[in-house]
Amino acid sequence: MTEMAVEAKAGSKSEQAYSAIKTHIVEGTYTPGYRLVLAKIAEDLGFSVVPVREAIRRLEAEGLVKFERNVGATVSGIDPTEYLYTMQTLSIVEGAATALSAPLIGPADIARARAVNAEMRDCLEHFDPVRFTRLNLDFHSVLFERCPNPHILDLVHRGWNRLASLRSSTFRFVPGRAHESVEEHEALLKLIENGADADEIEKAARRHRSATLDAYLSQTNAASLSAH
Amino acid sequence: MTEMAVEAKAGSKSEQAYSAIKTHIVEGTYTPGYRLVLAKIAEDLGFSVVPVREAIRRLEAEGLVKFERNVGATVSGIDPTEYLYTMQTLSIVEGAATALSAPLIGPADIARARAVNAEMRDCLEHFDPVRFTRLNLDFHSVLFERCPNPHILDLVHRGWNRLASLRSSTFRFVPGRAHESVEEHEALLKLIENGADADEIEKAARRHRSATLDAYLSQTNAASLSAH
């Protein structure tokens, strides 16, 4: 788990370049604002610039890098507005993915999710935000990975990747919110376990994410999402 | 209106190639299965292959073309499963976009949508499915274009583009469904006009699309979407 960022390991050089750069962004080696110079990356990887360029444009399409004509690419920053857009979009697609996969989630999945959530509680006591964040993805993966619609699943992955690329910087992990979060996780599991209807699950999953966003926004006095 | 497919008119050659090819696909010049040979397109446009290749890979990311390593690209086909995935995804993102833009829709917008819907009724009497389809996009554009979240809006556009690329082929326009559709349009407008809450609008917009999908599926005895 937690390997979501790694995709096509081998393959064409453009694909290799794509995963290599993506990994750097998601893992935090390339932080927001970092300037991606074609020639430099090409040399580092031992490729020429053409496949690197292709990789970067693909990352641009996913929102991980910002690209300016004749200027170059930089790792996307943490503009609060962008963060809001990303979280709102994710709340919608993840909510749908969770609702769609709910009927396919078995007792084994639930058990695994509970175990992960228990570990998350641990992280709160021993204050380990990095691990907490990683486990959070593991937990939600259980809930949405069985989504039978690959398009929706792909959108969910993209959203998480974008968030991961912001992870290494400033905010995230509002302490009070983390405690609420693990409680909501348990509530979500109960809903799924009891075979609640899709609509109810979807709403709960959305609210869970909206609440995280709101917790962040309340620190930065920006506009609220759940107001909508 | 109806110009949604045309984006960056000028710009770098890769962008020009992108819009040119995209237009061909969406307008139906390149039908599903059509083989996109780099050298040929490059010659047609008067460019070299590198920007064309970049354009094609971008179209691949949007699902408009299918790309195989060392083989080439073909315009995406109308696999019923893919159609289901696309429609389901669109029902979700379009539903959200409509709900989010609803509070920003004014009386002028409503009036315009009504006019479009009236024209659609006309198309039913004079049996003009091509125009009907075009107007259908115009109608829905009024409902979702004010969505303040550009990410979501982008996903909606992508969904419509994919559908447009399938348009020219076989199915679409199940006669009975079209009549229902214009009625549902009016119902949607009433909801927005009366300031119904976001959740209600979202559900109605989703159902509207799911119903279109189901009408198609009932002809092909595939699995239903609204069953979920």
Next chain:
DNA sequence: GTCATAGTTTTCGTATACGATTTCATACTT
């Protein structure tokens, strides 16, 4: 007549090269 195989053709994948654009540093003007 059918299948397998070798050779040819097509087409993609990427390296290299060079022109175009932007950015940065420097010198000059007011």
Next chain:
DNA sequence: AAGTATGAAATCGTATACGAAAACTATGAC
């Protein structure tokens, strides 16, 4: 001293060229 113009450096954008992989074709064996 501040701002503007000029030139140099960095970087991108794309053309061209060639090697590699796949698809196609023709030939021969059975």
